[in-house]
Amino acid sequence: MAEKFVFDIAESLLKKLTSYAYQEVSRAYGVYEDLQRIKDTLTIVKCLLLDAEEKKNQQYALHEWQRQIQYICSDAEYVLEEFELQDKRKQVVKASRSTSMKVRHFFSTSNPLAFRIKMAHQIKDIRDRLDKVSTDGTKFGLTTINVESRLVVQRREMTYPDVDASSVIGRESDKEEIIKLLMQPHPQGNGDGDKSLCVIPIVGIGGLGKTTLAKFVFNDKRMDQIFQLKMWVCVSNDFDIRKIIIKTINSATDSIFSSASAPTSGLIHQENINNLDIVQVVSRLRQKNSGQKFLLVLDDVWNEDRANWIELKDLIKVGAPGSKTMVTTRNNSMASMMGNVPPYVLEGLSPKSCLSLFVKWAFKDGQEEKHPNLVEIGEEIVKKCQGVPLAVRTLGSSLFSNFDLSKWEFVRDSEIWNLKQKKDDILPALKLSYDQMPFYLRQCFAYFSLQPKDYTFLCDDITSLWISLGLVQSLNGRENLESIAREYIDELHSRSFLQDVNDFGSFCVFKVHDLIHDLALYVSREDFVAVDSHTRNIPQQVRNISIVENDSLDNDLFPKSRSVRSILFPVLGVGLESESVLDIWVSRYKYLRYLDLSDSSFETLPSSIAKLEHLRFLDLSCNEKIKRLPNSISKLLNLQALLLNGCMELEIFPKGLGNMISLRQLYITTKQFVLSENEFARLNHLRTLGFYYCYNLKFLFKWDQLPSLESFSVVSCGRVESLPLFTFPNLQTLYIDNCKKLNLSVYNELQIQTLRMRNLHLENFLELLTFPRWIEDTTDTLETLIVVNCPNLKNLPKCLITMSRLKRLYIRECPLLRRILLPSDMHHLTALEDLQIYDCPELYKNYQPQCGKYWPMIAHIKSVSIEEPSGEEE
Structure with a gap:
C-alpha cells in the first residue's frame, strides 16, 4: 500500500506545482524554470510508480x-511553503510602520538576498535527488505507464445470478421488501412514455451482501x-x-433458452454479436426485448457519469x-442518480444471523456442537464484523476445521487488517472501493x-486536519477550502x-464503520501511528501521531525525525501534562502543521513555539491551567486556526495577534473586560469566530466590518448585551447559547445590510418571547433553524411560511409552543426534509405520529422525529 500512498503524495505535489499561485510566486523569486524542471521529472517518477505498484512484491x-x-x-513541499511564508513576512513588514522591524527583517535570514541564496541551494538539492531516483527507477526495470489510461485499480471478478438459497442467511425480510418494490406499479407514472422503466437501487458498503440479495430476489x-x-x-469497473x-442480449438469450420447454442440458447457442457495431447491437436488443x-x-x-447512464437507460428501455x-x-x-425510487439502503445482519453464518463457514455440519467453547469465542469474533457478511465469512473460513484454541483467540484479539487475506476476503473487497477513489x-x-x-x-x-496538512486545495485560489473539504465529506x-x-x-457528525476503520489502518500503515499504553516503537518515518491514552507519553518513544x-x-x-514533552516536540518537529493539545494541563506555552513556522x-482548548500565551505566538504567520475555548484561566491575549x-x-x-480593536480588525481572512465563557466581556467589539466572517458563535457570555450583526455582511451561521443579557432585537432600528444567513441556532433564551425582526431578512436563505430551551416562547416567527429553503427545523424544550404554523400553511415549507421535536408537550x-x-400536515416530510416529553405527568 505504500506504493499507492506515495503516488498520491506525488500527485498532490504536482497539483501544487501546476497551480496558478505557485507559478506566480516562483516567477516573483526567479525560480520558475527550476521548479518547472522538478515538475517535469516528478511527472516521470509518478508514471514509474504505477509500474512499481505491479512489481511491489518482487524486491525490498x-x-x-x-x-x-x-x-x-x-x-x-516544505520549499514551496518557504516561498509562501516569505510572502507573508513581507506583508506584515509592509503593514507595520515600525522602522526597527524593517531593519531587523533586512538583516535576518529572510531578507530577499539571503532568502534567494538559501532557496537556490535547496531547490538544486531537490532537483538532483529527484533526477537520481528517476534514473534509479529505470535500473529496477520500471517503465512509464500513462496515468490517464492506466491507473492501477484492483478489479472485481464478474458476478453471475446463480445462488443456493439455503446458503443465504438473515436476508429474508430484505428480499421481501425488494420483491414488494418489484411487484408495485411504477411510482411516478402510468407505465408508458419516458417513465416506462422503473429503476430500484440497492446500496451499501462492500461485503454487505448486495449482490447476494439481488441473486436471492432474481431467483425467487x-x-x-x-x-x-x-x-x-x-x-463492475468498466461502464x-x-x-x-x-451482455444484456446474451443474458436474454440464456433466459429464453432456460425457460423454454425443451431440455436445456446441451450447450445454449449464442450468436456471435461481438463484432457488431453499436447500431446493430441496439437493433438486436430491441428484437430480443421488444x-x-x-x-x-x-x-x-461504479459509473458516476450521469450522461452515460441516461444514454444506456434510453437504449435498454425497450x-x-x-x-x-x-x-x-x-x-x-450514484444510486440517487440512477434510481427513480428511493434507494434501498442495505443494513448489516443481526448478531444472531452473523453467528449462524460464522458457524456455517467455520465448522462442518454439526461439528460446532462438539466445540461450545469455540462457538463462544466465535460470538466475540463476529462482533468485530459489525454485521457485514463477507467479514463473517472471511474470519469463519480462516478457522475452518481448526480446533486450536490459541488460533481462535488470535483471530478474536487481532485487528482484521493484521490477518492474512485471500483474494475474495473482506479487505480486498473494501480496498476495491478505496482504489476507485480519486487521489x-x-x-x-x-x-x-x-x-x-x-x-x-x-x-x-x-x-481542519485535512486543510492544515494541505490535502484540500483550491486550484484557482478563489474557492473556499472549507466548502471543498465539506464536499469531500459528502x-x-x-x-x-x-x-x-x-x-x-x-x-455535522458521523461515524466510520469498524471495517472501514480497519481499511484506513491497512492503507496508512507506517506513516500513521495511534499511540497507546501498548505502543513500544514509533517508526522513524512516521508523519502523523495520535495519542489515545495519557500514560503512553514516554519521551524516548517519539522519533528524532x-x-x-x-x-x-x-x-x-486525554491531553498533555508534561511541558518537557512539549519542548521536545517543538525542538524536533520543525515542519509540524497540526498540533492538537486539547484537554492538556500544562501552565505555560514555550516561547519557542514560534519556531514552528509551518x-x-x-x-489549546479546555486547558484549565494556562494563564498566558507568549507574544512570540504572533510570529506564526501560517497559523490558520487558534482554539482557546475552555481556557478558563487565560488572562490576556498576546500582543501582535493582528500579525x-x-x-x-x-x-x-x-478573563479580559475589553479586547483590542486594532488587533482583530487586521484579521481579514477570519471565517469562523467564537466567544466561549467570556464572563467579563460586555461588548465583544466595535471595529469595522469583518467581510470574510461566515460563522459566529457566542456561548455563556453572561454580560454581553448586543450583537453588531452589521459587522458581518457575509455571515452564514449564527450560534448563540446561554447569554442572559443579550437582546437580539437591539439593532432592529438600524439600517443594516440584508442578512444572508443559512443556519440559526438559539439555545437557552429563558426570556425570549418573540423572534427579532431581522430574521425576516433571512427568509430567502435560511436552511436550518434550531430552537432549544426557550420556555416562554409561544410562537415561531410568522415569516417561517416564506422560508422556501428551510431544510431542517429542530425544536427542543419549548413547552408553550402549540404549533409550527397554521395547518393550512405547512405546505409552503416545500424544502423541509428533517423535523425534530423533543420535550415540547403541546x-x-x-x-x-399517526394520532396528532x-x-x-407533516407526514410527507422525509425525516420526522417526535419524542414524548420526558417526565410527562399522566
Whole structure:
C-alpha cells in the first residue's frame, strides 16, 4: 500500500506545482524554470510508480526507492511553503510602520538576498535527488505507464445470478421488501412514455451482501411469474455501453433458452454479436426485448457519469410497461442518480444471523456442537464484523476445521487488517472501493486511522486536519477550502465510507464503520501511528501521531525525525501534562502543521513555539491551567486556526495577534473586560469566530466590518448585551447559547445590510418571547433553524411560511409552543426534509405520529422525529 500512498503524495505535489499561485510566486523569486524542471521529472517518477505498484512484491529495494520519493516530495513541499511564508513576512513588514522591524527583517535570514541564496541551494538539492531516483527507477526495470489510461485499480471478478438459497442467511425480510418494490406499479407514472422503466437501487458498503440479495430476489419463483424475461449483467469497473448491451442480449438469450420447454442440458447457442457495431447491437436488443416485460439486474455499478447512464437507460428501455431494473452499487449519489425510487439502503445482519453464518463457514455440519467453547469465542469474533457478511465469512473460513484454541483467540484479539487475506476476503473487497477513489480522497481517508474505533467525528475537526496538512486545495485560489473539504465529506458518504451521518447545518457528525476503520489502518500503515499504553516503537518515518491514552507519553518513544506533520489527542479528556514533552516536540518537529493539545494541563506555552513556522492549526482548548500565551505566538504567520475555548484561566491575549494574517478560525475564552480593536480588525481572512465563557466581556467589539466572517458563535457570555450583526455582511451561521443579557432585537432600528444567513441556532433564551425582526431578512436563505430551551416562547416567527429553503427545523424544550404554523400553511415549507421535536408537550400532542391532529400536515416530510416529553405527568 505504500506504493499507492506515495503516488498520491506525488500527485498532490504536482497539483501544487501546476497551480496558478505557485507559478506566480516562483516567477516573483526567479525560480520558475527550476521548479518547472522538478515538475517535469516528478511527472516521470509518478508514471514509474504505477509500474512499481505491479512489481511491489518482487524486491525490498523497490520499496526503499518509493520511500525515498516520499521524502523528496515532503522536502519539496516544505520549499514551496518557504516561498509562501516569505510572502507573508513581507506583508506584515509592509503593514507595520515600525522602522526597527524593517531593519531587523533586512538583516535576518529572510531578507530577499539571503532568502534567494538559501532557496537556490535547496531547490538544486531537490532537483538532483529527484533526477537520481528517476534514473534509479529505470535500473529496477520500471517503465512509464500513462496515468490517464492506466491507473492501477484492483478489479472485481464478474458476478453471475446463480445462488443456493439455503446458503443465504438473515436476508429474508430484505428480499421481501425488494420483491414488494418489484411487484408495485411504477411510482411516478402510468407505465408508458419516458417513465416506462422503473429503476430500484440497492446500496451499501462492500461485503454487505448486495449482490447476494439481488441473486436471492432474481431467483425467487415469483419473478418468473411477473417477468417474461430476466437478465443479469455484471457491470463492475468498466461502464462500456456497447459491452453492457452485448451482455444484456446474451443474458436474454440464456433466459429464453432456460425457460423454454425443451431440455436445456446441451450447450445454449449464442450468436456471435461481438463484432457488431453499436447500431446493430441496439437493433438486436430491441428484437430480443421488444414487447416483453423484463427484469434487468445491473450488478456492481461504479459509473458516476450521469450522461452515460441516461444514454444506456434510453437504449435498454425497450420492454413492455412494468419492466424493472435493479441496480447494486456502493455509491449513494450514484444510486440517487440512477434510481427513480428511493434507494434501498442495505443494513448489516443481526448478531444472531452473523453467528449462524460464522458457524456455517467455520465448522462442518454439526461439528460446532462438539466445540461450545469455540462457538463462544466465535460470538466475540463476529462482533468485530459489525454485521457485514463477507467479514463473517472471511474470519469463519480462516478457522475452518481448526480446533486450536490459541488460533481462535488470535483471530478474536487481532485487528482484521493484521490477518492474512485471500483474494475474495473482506479487505480486498473494501480496498476495491478505496482504489476507485480519486487521489485527493484517498489521502484524506487515511486520516480516519488516527481516531479509535466507534469514534464520533465532528466534521469541522477532520476537515481542519485535512486543510492544515494541505490535502484540500483550491486550484484557482478563489474557492473556499472549507466548502471543498465539506464536499469531500459528502463524497465519502456517498461512497458508503461514512455512517450515522447527522447534518445539523452549522455542524455535522458521523461515524466510520469498524471495517472501514480497519481499511484506513491497512492503507496508512507506517506513516500513521495511534499511540497507546501498548505502543513500544514509533517508526522513524512516521508523519502523523495520535495519542489515545495519557500514560503512553514516554519521551524516548517519539522519533528524532523531522517528518512528523501532525500530533493530536482525539479522545475527550486525554491531553498533555508534561511541558518537557512539549519542548521536545517543538525542538524536533520543525515542519509540524497540526498540533492538537486539547484537554492538556500544562501552565505555560514555550516561547519557542514560534519556531514552528509551518504550523497551521494549534488547539489549546479546555486547558484549565494556562494563564498566558507568549507574544512570540504572533510570529506564526501560517497559523490558520487558534482554539482557546475552555481556557478558563487565560488572562490576556498576546500582543501582535493582528500579525497572524492567515487566521481563518479563532475560538476565545478570556478573563479580559475589553479586547483590542486594532488587533482583530487586521484579521481579514477570519471565517469562523467564537466567544466561549467570556464572563467579563460586555461588548465583544466595535471595529469595522469583518467581510470574510461566515460563522459566529457566542456561548455563556453572561454580560454581553448586543450583537453588531452589521459587522458581518457575509455571515452564514449564527450560534448563540446561554447569554442572559443579550437582546437580539437591539439593532432592529438600524439600517443594516440584508442578512444572508443559512443556519440559526438559539439555545437557552429563558426570556425570549418573540423572534427579532431581522430574521425576516433571512427568509430567502435560511436552511436550518434550531430552537432549544426557550420556555416562554409561544410562537415561531410568522415569516417561517416564506422560508422556501428551510431544510431542517429542530425544536427542543419549548413547552408553550402549540404549533409550527397554521395547518393550512405547512405546505409552503416545500424544502423541509428533517423535523425534530423533543420535550415540547403541546407540540407532541398536536403532531405525534399517526394520532396528532396536525400529523397529516407533516407526514410527507422525509425525516420526522417526535419524542414524548420526558417526565410527562399522566
